[in-house]
Amino acid sequence: MYRIVGKKELAENVDEFVIEAPEIARKAKPGQFVIVRVTARGERIPLTIADKDPEQGTITLMVQRVGKSTYHMSCFEEGNALKDVVGPLGKPTHLEKWGHVVAVGGGLGLAPIHHICQGVKEYGNELTVIMGFRSRELVFWEEKMEILADRVIVTTNDGSYGMKGLVTDALLNLIESGTKIDMVICAGPVPMMKAVADLTRPYGIPTVASLNPIMVDGTGMCGACRVTVGGEVKFACVDGPEFDAHQVDFDELMNRLRMFKELEKKAMEEFQRKHCGCRRG
């Protein structure tokens, strides 16, 4: 069992969990993820390692309530334990001293972005973070990013906080202002990552995306997470999760994420109907 030693609600539907997993904490590198099973009847869900504390033996995960498993996990409190946590999985982010790096994150994408940014700074890069939210009350981790980055730009769709617009608007501003950008790393909803890739492509700015496909085992055994990159089939769990964003077939990824939508809805309805004793039940 993997004990929860800290829990915080970051925004509506987004929780931060600090979990006791000493072996994973010791090994975790930026870009890597874990597979979590909330209960003995749970499914295996991939969650990116947002932060780690090797001395305390803990890792930080960010969970957005989107389906049964994530809702169920959000019912867990400090002191409770998750059934299974395995990792760190996936290839670590390829890091080097590029110069000026722009990290773009939306929503749950801030989990990988945060950990990646730690690595980016360790390599002595200049770092700009663009973080996008729908509106003010959904903003989180701005201070955490401020500590890491040389510059943080927050965007909200409705303009209720920071810059009005999308992360790509902020990125375009940066590019057009003549700021030299040597590398863009993005993580978040697929349409966002696709838009970032489409934006940087004509400028020839190297761009990496951290993908979030459906996974089961997370060790290359099942192939559920296959994505097409540069015309080749790759397994995101072992070949990724980060790939050259200009080569990724995002439309296919979006389609594959829909594969179990109907069933997931059914599971969610069932869960809400039955579940009690939970504040969101």
Added chain:
Amino acid sequence: MARKEIIKKKVPVPERDPKERVKDFREVKLGYTPQLAMEEAKRCLQCAHSPCVEACPVRVPIPQFIKLIEEGKFVEAARKIKEENILPSVCGRVCPQEIQCEGACVVGKVGDPVAIGALEAFAGDHEASVGYEKFPIPEKSGKRVAIVGSGPASIACAADLLKWGHDVTIFEALHEPGGVLVYGIPEFRLPNEIVKRELRFLEEMGAKIVLNFVVGKTKTIYELLEEFDAVFIGSGAGLPYMLNIEGLNLNGVYSANEFLTRIIFMGANWFPEVDTPVYVGKRVAVIGGGNTAMDVARTAVRLEGVEEVYVVYRRSESEMPARVEEVHHAKEEGVIFKTLTNPVRFVGENGWVTGVECVKMELGEPDESGRRRPVPIPGSEFILEVDTVVMAIGQGPNPVVVEGVKEIRRGKKGEILVDPETLMTDLPGVFAGGDVIRGGSTVIVAMGDGRKAAKSIHEYLMSTSK
């Protein structure tokens, strides 16, 4: 010895009615009763030259254990088997006996071969029902061995190492132990409870099983070597081959590994009682002709809402690598065979698979495997309309375990290269066996490797002092 009269007909192994059994995942074979087992055991000629033993990858003393069954000494029979094979209940069910022991059986030359597999399973099950005898543990050697993976190769290796007094820790990547026995072989062929009790026995004998631990990620082989005196890699063939044709990534197209893992390992047939879903429509095409293809097809017929299940195989039925018994069971359960049929592309609509374009094949000249090469018949293309496709075209060794370990060499298919005598890799103290050195093989061959490696590890440990 007086010549025995040959009884040509074997005692049939009771099986559940196909109409009943397709409604659930419970075991198809009911197995021999003590009476039936004793009757079948009488058919064994007790040949002095025992070709059955020669044909067994781990040389189980077959005539001897059958003799004990004939005498009603069932527990003794199981223990006799266990001198060479610690998993009689498993091997009795999943070994390809028809090309091993039963294929060589002298009685089989004139009639049905002795049902060695069914007798082996009977003995194993009987012993389990009365309780296992623990083997005496010698004095602790003080040596520690790490075993990677908890499938058949690892189980066999662990058992022998424990017998020699070594300390054994098994590292399993998934959240339940058993490897392919639990994620790859459905319960209607091998009930999980059998695998669980074998693993429980290992634990009672002192093996430590660590779950959720991916060697190569959670810790590397190098790190294990700092803590342990030797390492055995029995991580299997956990890398599915994909049919690289158009439409591969359409929704509804699975690898056999994903399909079976979702259902038999994660329990998706109980969804939404359990959280793992599997999407299966009304018509399912399974690509391939091996045992895994049969397992997938027979799993699919058991799922709610599934109306038709096809096995699409490019050669003819006689070239199918699947066991005859499995093909027979699949047919009984209503699986439709489309042989001499090769998939060309997956067709889809709105991102979902709607069919498989196939071409009819005919058999030409023999190829390097000795089987006649299938060649497409021009103009014979047709579309098999399905809403689910499962590819069961084989798997290779998963590279994660040894990634970055440059001393360990790998072959063309990613298999770990070992000294054929000792099963040691080029990294001293690290041994490997089972599918990870062979690609896809069988449970019994993997167990044979596990035992062979255990012997080498024992010799290695005794010759090194740390």
